[in-house]
Every structure is written in structure tokens, then in C-alpha cells.
Amino acid sequence: MKNLKNNIFRLLIMITAVTILYSCKKDNTPKLTDLLYDLTVDGNQVAFKTVTTGISSYRWDFGDGGSSTDANPVHEYAGKGKYVTTLYATINGSVTEASTVIRIAKTSPVKLDDNTLSDWDKVTTNILTAGPEGGIFRSAKFDYDGNFIYVYIEMNSKRANGDIFDFYIDSDNSAGTGLLSAYADGGFDILLEGQLLSSGVDIFYHNGAQNSFSFAQQSISEAYNVGTVTETAGVLRFEMRIARGKLKGLTGTGMRIGIMATKSDWSVTLGSIPDAGASAFLLDMSE
Structure with a gap:
């Protein structure tokens, strides 16, 4: 009976140790950071600026067939419309993504301050x-x-x-x-x-x-x-x-x-x- 109790006690210790070890490994797994970026719209042109740090690679899908691997690209859309831009970024070895909807209003190519017609x-x-x-x-x-x-x-x-x-x-x-x-x-x-x-x-x-x-x-x-x-x-x-x-x-x-x-x-x-x-x-x- 004494040996049985000792065996059960050892088994409980092993289960506890495995649970603690698993928990430690789980806690040490890198968590993805929220992916954030700002944008500035000027007519048909949009300038993107990444806010999140620690990104090792970038892939932008501008929603009109265009793309870029720059950190802070500038993209010009063909004209009025609604576009969904997505950034795929590698952070801590894993890829995460963030999308936003961009609305381009009617614009004109005419500039009055360019000294040309x-x-x-x-x-x-x-x-x-x-x-x-x-x-x-x-x-x-x-x-x-x-x-x-x-x-x-x-x-x-x-x-x-x-x-x-x-x-x-x-x-x-x-x-x-x-x-x-x-x-x-x-x-x-x-x-x-x-x-x-x-x-x-x-x-x-x-x-x-x-x-x-x-x-x-x-x-x-x-x-x-x-x-x-x-x-x-x-x-x-x-x-x-x-x-x-x-x-x-x-x-x-x-x-x-x-x-x-x-x-x-x-x-x-x-x-x-x-x-x-x-x-x-x-x-x-x-x-």
C-alpha cells in the first residue's frame, strides 16, 4: 500500500511538472503585434506610413492591381473609386495583415500654380x-x-x-x-x-x-x-x-x-x- 501511494505521488509530481513546463513554453511563444499604419490622401495619390515597429518584410496590395514591398510607399490611383488596401507584414517570424478602405473622390489634373497649360x-x-x-x-x-x-x-x-x-x-x-x-x-x-x-x-x-x-x-x-x-x-x-x-x-x-x-x-x-x-x-x- 505504501508503494502504491508513493507511485501515485510520483505520478502527480510528473503531471504537475509537465503542466508547468508546457505552460512555460506556451507563455514564451512570441505574440503578434497589432499591425498599424497611417495614410495621407492627396487627390489620387496616397502616402502610407507604417506605425508598427519590428517588421522584417512588407508586402502592400493597393486594391487596384498595384503592389509594393517598401516600408512607406506612395501610390497613385487611376481615378475615383473605393479601394481596399492590405499590408502583409512579417513580425517575429509570422505574417500578419491589416486592411483599410480608401475612397478616392473626383479629382482634376489641372493645377493653377504650375506655370503651364x-x-x-x-x-x-x-x-x-x-x-x-x-x-x-x-x-x-x-x-x-x-x-x-x-x-x-x-x-x-x-x-x-x-x-x-x-x-x-x-x-x-x-x-x-x-x-x-x-x-x-x-x-x-x-x-x-x-x-x-x-x-x-x-x-x-x-x-x-x-x-x-x-x-x-x-x-x-x-x-x-x-x-x-x-x-x-x-x-x-x-x-x-x-x-x-x-x-x-x-x-x-x-x-x-x-x-x-x-x-x-x-x-x-x-x-x-x-x-x-x-x-x-x-x-x-x-x-
């Missing part, structure tokens, strides 16, 4: 060619993003001429509000008028009856900016942008616009794009 070559839609009443106008292009509407104009003129511009804007794309004249298929809520390339333009909001040319001048700072201006062989080219959040109605899904040019002394109408009386140009901003 070559970025407009990337704008291949929303192009307007002058008609029979175009006069000095040759063509115009339009683009937009969440903050601005961009305008490019090409015309037979000189900056020194001081041409007066009238930008008729149907900001809410509705014939139920604004002036019912100048251009068809719109009620024009906003008028930008003046010698844009020399002294700038004044800003007016339509008021009163829709068949009345009645506009009230507004005092709104930073509502527009002129970018690069070039002159080559009698052809004047320039770009501008209009702040959508500064002028009423421009944060919607579409607007119509018509542009007229007048001689600096108001004596002669120099042209119109599109033709006066034709449909104003519709810029669809529903993306």
Missing part, C-alpha cells in the same frame, strides 16, 4: 468648340473636383486688349430660377463680369423677375483665381478656377455656363461661346 491636355471631356457666333473665341474646356470648377479658354486676342468677359452661370442647373435670356436651357443665377485678365471680375446674383436683367453685386473674396496665361501667334490662352463653396448653388451635381466677350470700351460684342441663344454648356458634376 499642359495639364489641360489630360482633360479629354467637357470640351466646347466655338460656333458661327464664336467671334474671337476658339474653344473652351471645363473640369471640376469637390472644391473648384476649372475653365480653360482659347481665343484670338491679346491680354493687353483688356477684353471684358461675362460668365453667365446657371449654378443649380434649373430654368426655374435666374435670368431667362442670353442662353437657352437655363436660368442664370450668377454673373461674373469684368476685365478678367487685368482688373478681375465683379460678382452678381440675379434677383427679381426671371425676364428682368437684374443682378445685385456681391462682395465675396477668393471666389475665383486666374492661373497661367499665354500668348502665341495672336492666340490667347488662359485658365481660371471658380470656388464651388463660395458661390451659391455650385455645390450641386451640375451647372450650365455661357461666356461672352466685349471690347474694352463696351462698343462691340466680340464673341460668344456657345453661340448666344444656343443651349448653355452643361457641366455634369454628378460623379
